[in-house]
Amino acid sequence: MNFLKGLLIRLAITALAFWxxxxxxxxxxxxxxxxxxxxxxxxxxxxxxxxxxxxLQPVIKTVGCGFYLLTLGLIALVVNGLLFLLTSWIAEQAGLAFEVDGFWPAAVLGALFVSVVTWILGAVLDRD
Known part of the structure; x- marks a missing residue:
């Protein structure tokens, strides 16, 4: 039951961050x-x-471990932006009215913003 509650809280937090x-x-x-x-x-x-x-994130981190080390983790901005774009594409294919204009600046800033907001709200709201 706690797992389901935590999952629903994280889903609501992420939805709020996207909004x-x-x-x-x-x-x-x-x-x-x-x-x-x-x-x-x-x-x-x-x-x-x-x-x-x-x-996808664990697979990408495992395969691209060298790039993460070489760029001191900055490649994560690129990866997260691409995953944000992929989310937009999947949403479009599913008929959802969510659109991201392109990789820079929309997808990169969007991924960064959603990550920061979900982290902050998750720290505040998801306390057991």
Whole structure:
């Protein structure tokens, strides 16, 4: 039960971070007709982002370990931006109204923003 509660809290936090990103970062848009549709879209995009990160990030870090060491971890900005773009592409293929204009600056700043906001809100709200 605690696992499910934690998962739902993280999903809500990520959805909130995506909503804030659509408001603050140029090039990231969410166009919907109603509040309900916006909330559903944000939750689905957050779920897609979570799955993309859970599946691909460990593989990329393992395969690209040398690049992470060589760039002192700065390659993570590029990887996270590309994963953010992939999330946008998957959302578009699924018929969701979430769009990211391109890699720079929208995807990189969006990924950085969502990561920071989810980290801060997760530290505040996800206390057991």
């Amino acid at each position: 804030l990103a659509t408001l603050l970062i140029p090039g990231i848009r969410l166009e919907s007709d109603s509040v309900t549709q916006t909330i559903i879209t944000l939750i689905l995009v957050a779920a897609i982002f979570g799955v993309v990160n859970a599946v």
